[in-house]
Amino acid sequence: MKNIACQLFVSILFLVPTLFFGQEPKSSVPLSQTDKYNVKWNSPSENSLGSMPAGxxxxxxxxxxxxxxxxxxxxxxxxxxxxxxxxxxxxxxxxxxxxxxxxxxxxxxxxxxxxxxxxxxxxxxxxxxxxxxxxxxxxxxxxxxxxxxxxxxxxxxxxxxxxxxxxxxxxxxxxxxxxxxxxxxxxxxxxxxxxxxxxxxxxxxxxxxxxxxxxxxxxxxxxxxxxxxxxxxxxxxxxxxxxxxxxxxxxxxxxxxxxxxxxxxxxxxxxxxxxxxxxxxxxxxxxxxxxxxxxxxxxxxxxxxxxxxxxxxxxxSYINISSSKESQKEEVYNINRGYALQRYMLACSGRGNSPIKFNGSLFTVDTKDLKGEFEGFDADYRRWGGPYWWQNTRLPYWAMLASGDFEMMKPLFKMYRDALPIRKLATEKYYGHQGAFFPETMYFWGTYVDGNYGRARENLPLGMTENLFIRYYWQSGLEISLMMLDYYSFTRDKVFLKETLLPVVSEIINFYDQHWERDENGKIRFDPAMALETYSVAVNPLPEIVGINKVCSELLKLPDTEVNSSHKTQWARLISEMPQVPIREMNGVRMLAPAQEYSGKQNAENPELYAIFPYRAYGVGKPDLELARNTFHNRAFKQTGGWQQNAIKAAYLGLTDEAAKLTSINFNTSNKAYRFPAMWGPNYDWTPDQDHGAVAMIALQRMLLQYDCDEIHLLPAWPKDWDVDFKLFVPGQGTVTCKVENGSIKLLEHTPQKGNLKITISPEFKM
The missing domain is CATH 2.70.98.50 (putative glycoside hydrolase family protein from bacillus halodurans)
Incomplete structure (x- = not known):
């Protein structure tokens, strides 16, 4: 299947002339370019709905x-x-x-x-x-x-x-x-x-x-x-x-x-x-x-x-898009501005003692002049309150890797590291084994929210939640493990590896290793389980299978000098004990399935697409691309906005038109009740909705550049009629700077040149 990658892409190794790979390039986008995306008003505002954020x-x-x-x-x-x-x-x-x-x-x-x-x-x-x-x-x-x-x-x-x-x-x-x-x-x-x-x-x-x-x-x-x-x-x-x-x-x-x-x-x-x-x-x-x-x-x-x-x-880092087509200029301008403003808002709120709140961040305002259901509340109001939902919290942080905003990821990692002792205790008390699981919805100190855990406990065993949406939904542990591993691959921060990544991820893996029985073939049988929040009953859900495969594969790449050999033995064994990735067939078309068995649909997610994002098991340059594309085209939920991630997945699959369309919709959508253009939402959550802007950020980055293992895919889902000038971060403490005009790459530089990283360029674009 690797021949597919050769047919789709032209590979360039770091042995090419220094015309493209040399010293740290000077920014090809002057800093004054940001002035184009300044927000300007020529009249005072009526009330707080007309406010500008800063931080x-x-x-x-x-x-x-x-x-x-x-x-x-x-x-x-x-x-x-x-x-x-x-x-x-x-x-x-x-x-x-x-x-x-x-x-x-x-x-x-x-x-x-x-x-x-x-x-x-x-x-x-x-x-x-x-x-x-x-x-x-x-x-x-x-x-x-x-x-x-x-x-x-x-x-x-x-x-x-x-x-x-x-x-x-x-x-x-x-x-x-x-x-x-x-x-x-x-x-x-x-x-x-x-x-x-x-x-x-x-x-x-x-x-x-x-x-x-x-x-x-x-x-x-x-x-x-x-x-x-x-x-x-x-x-x-x-x-x-x-x-x-x-x-x-x-x-x-x-x-x-x-x-x-x-x-x-x-x-x-x-x-x-x-x-x-x-x-x-x-x-x-x-x-x-x-x-x-x-x-x-x-x-x-x-x-x-x-x-x-x-x-x-x-x-x-930066992304600056342009188009010679008059019909596209407003659309492209709003994409540029939306990316800049959302990144600005993350910077305004991402270096504190607590992680960014997905439901309004620091920028909620009163609703005294907001007409409708939410009218009349003070500025402390935010829908969904104080807890952290992993499904929502994670999205701004996935956007920070390519932009190089690593210091803003530390509060999130710290919250999970600080919560580790209570999660280990909960695992032991509830299930009688070692490891740590993290709730989907949790207070910042690491416990379930009261209402989700449930107050009427007569018929519920210790540890089982009353809330059916999150009863066996523990995906956060696997995904934050991958995020930590990616952070390490980008930063090579050995202190982080020793003090945060290994302690947290090792206990999460211990939980998955010890929690379920093996079947007659020696494979883990994930039952009882869920497929995200969407299918309340599932056997062998895909997110767990691909998640453990990916996390353990990345863990095995860590230096032997930094990792106990017994851990590596455990991680390799777990990979061998994973069930097959579930497949289904509809009208003769093979597709990924949410789980081996699944029922009780109750939310609007596509669990099978976790194989594409966040776990990157399928995508451009990888085997079974058509299988993944068939899955995407036949997904149950096709909308964008809020925490819906279809734009990101389209980018990973090289579906250029779809990725561009969905990303553009997000960045060209605004809440007319608010004056500031990046007060997205409320969508599923609250205003400003940090998921809405973050999804579009991630999708735009992945349209330009995708990383995995030792390979970078350049321009895997980029429209030929959009010129672009960008600088983004890649694993190995490096950056890639690229300029594309009229379908041709005018500048391509990678610094510093570390390791065996390979850049693979879409054949749609000439050198």
């Missing part, structure tokens, strides 16, 4: 200007977990200017400047000109608002909190924002109030301090009581909040700073901080020290360093 990876804000002269932003942080394990906003900050610089009919511009990670608002002209820069320091935990005015103005900065009193979430729709705590038999969900701290001079400090927690009861419900005594509650006494200060403004009220007379320039700094298991006073002392240390640094120098971080980020 430094841990702190996120939504910024908008209103026609009354106010500049407002919501403040969020990745680890602002409440007593109910909801990810809350820290608060809302408003900067008001008098006289109003945003007078109707006057000049106004608000622009997200991508290359600088800065939101600039300009209004008026001549002697009336006002310039406002809002940025979240890429290197420090502070939001800066810098205002300059040609003429003296009066300024006021204030903090607003909507959690001023304890209140019960009783609206059934809003209660879904506390997913897992709602439902039959659940206790009341109470949102506790924030605390405004006094006695800090001209600084305003406010915080949310968790005086109670759901953690202990959550563990007791799941039979994990013994974990409680030796471990610290991650919610109890967690404190998150902010400090607002300004050298040019003085405190004139509990939550207000006002200018000392009229000023021509001023700055407001808002520092955010989270601390676990501590008092409010300890939190405040730490935050005061943080503000003091950062305050001693030059703001001008910090802004230059901030710009350098963002410029380095944009230069790290």
């Amino acid at each position: 430094n990876g841990d702190i996120g804000i939504n910024v908008w200007a209103e026609k009354n002269g106010d500049v407002i932003f919501y403040l969020a942080k990745t680890d602002a977990w409440s007593e109910n394990a909801r990810l809350l906003k820290i608060g809302k900050v408003k900067v008001s200017l008098t006289p109003n610089p945003f007078k109707e009919g006057g000049f106004f511009r608000q622009e997200l400047i991508l290359k600088d990670g800065n939101i600039r608002i300009e209004s008026g002209g001549g002697k009336d000109k006002v310039t406002i820069d809002v940025w979240v320091d890429a290197n420090h935990p502070v939001v800066e608002v810098n205002v300059t005015s040609k003429k003296p103005i009066t300024a006021r900065a204030s903090m607003e909190s909507w959690r001023t009193e304890s209140r019960q979430l009783d609206n059934p729709v809003e209660l879904h924002s506390a997913y897992g705590l709602h439902g039959e038999g659940a206790p009341k969900v109470i949102v506790e109030r924030d605390t405004l701290l006094k006695g800090y001079g001209d600084k305003i400090l406010w915080a949310h301090h968790n005086n109670r927690s759901i953690w202990e009861e959550n563990l007791k419900l799941q039979g994990l009581d013994e974990f409680i005594g030796a471990n610290t509650d991650p919610l109890l006494y967690r404190t998150f909040g902010a400090l607002m200060e300004s050298k040019e403004l003085e405190k004139t009220g509990p939550m207000t700073l006002t200018s000392k007379g009229k000023v021509k320039s001023f700055s407001v700094s808002v520092f955010a901080h989270t601390i676990e298991n501590a008092t409010l006073d300890t939190w405040a002392t730490q935050l005061m020290a943080i503000s003091h240390t950062i305050g001693k640094k030059s703001r001008i120098k910090r802004f230059k360093d901030h710009q350098l971080w963002w410029q380095s980020f944009w230069d790290r």
Whole structure:
């Protein structure tokens, strides 16, 4: 079957002339290209639905200007977990200017400047000109608002909190924002109030301090009581909040700073901080020290360093598409812009203490002006609440490998590494064997969500979930294992290999090795099992079979010096004990099957296509390509949007037209209720839907470049009438830079040249 690859592709080894493979190339796309995708508005917004996102990876804000002269932003942080394990906003900050610089009919511009990670608002002209820069320091935990005015103005900065009193979430729709705590038999969900701290001079400090927690009861419900005594509650006494200060403004009220007379320039700094298991006073002392240390640094120098971080980020990798066809120019522009904005939003939220929330990330806003079912909720609302669904959480992270945004993957890996002890205990308690399994839906500390595990346990054995969608759905362990292995293949990070990958993946493999019996042929019989969430009853589901095959095959490639030989023996044995990949036939056409036996359809996924993505068992240049394509063409669910991954799978199969169409649909879709073009969704989840943009990112990358084993496939699903200039990362700490014009490759460079990596170029494109 390898002859198929030879017929479809022309291979180029690293023995070709240095015309294509040489020193690190200079970026062929000037940094100023990002300016084309800046978001610009020429009028103030009506409300928070017209906000722009910004962030430094841990702190996120939504910024908008209103026609009354106010500049407002919501403040969020990745680890602002409440007593109910909801990810809350820290608060809302408003900067008001008098006289109003945003007078109707006057000049106004608000622009997200991508290359600088800065939101600039300009209004008026001549002697009336006002310039406002809002940025979240890429290197420090502070939001800066810098205002300059040609003429003296009066300024006021204030903090607003909507959690001023304890209140019960009783609206059934809003209660879904506390997913897992709602439902039959659940206790009341109470949102506790924030605390405004006094006695800090001209600084305003406010915080949310968790005086109670759901953690202990959550563990007791799941039979994990013994974990409680030796471990610290991650919610109890967690404190998150902010400090607002300004050298040019003085405190004139509990939550207000006002200018000392009229000023021509001023700055407001808002520092955010989270601390676990501590008092409010300890939190405040730490935050005061943080503000003091950062305050001693030059703001001008910090802004230059901030710009350098963002410029380095944009230069790290890029994709820039063009078309000479007038009919395609808007479509292509939106693809370019969508890719840039989604990557920007991941960078704004991907370097914190908790992973990115798929259902809105840090950028949820209130829905007071959102018409329909979700109208009237505060900015803490997000559908599906605080838990992490692996099916949803994973997609932004698969997009980070080719873009080289490796530091943003670490919070996800850390969450799973930190949860390993409780997952090992759960495996032992529930099933009496070693290893670790991870729930599909879990709190950040690693347990089932209460409502999914189930409160009425009379007829359920320990460990069995009431929720049928996830009862035997443990795919997350296998897929994060492959993601960790890919991360290692890209970075060659031996510390990560030793401290995270091997401890986590070894225990996951132990679970799969020990959990099911072998049949008369010595093969594992996966029963009971599921095929993703879609088929609640399955025997020998395809995702498990191809997943274990792929993960163990990649594990066997790890250096002998880094891996215990007994582990390699186990991994090789497991491969030999896998059942055959299930096949079905329909109208004489052979296709992959979701499982050997399957029933109880209850969701809208195509489990059989996991053989293509994420597990890469079938695809361009691999055996049985037509089998995989037949499977794809006959899939049950063909839609795109949200977490649907058909665009990615079309790219892997070399189905150029289909991949381009679905990717374009995603990037050319917007939520008209919101002003910012990348506020995708809500689709299946919430706005901005991080899966929607991430799927399109991954698909676009895989249309250009696919990696597996020691081979790179270049342009495997790329439209000939789209020119492109790109730089993407590949395994071995390398990058590939390529420029295509009119169906010809004008530039192709790979650096550094490590290992035996081979580039295979689609014959559709000439050298």
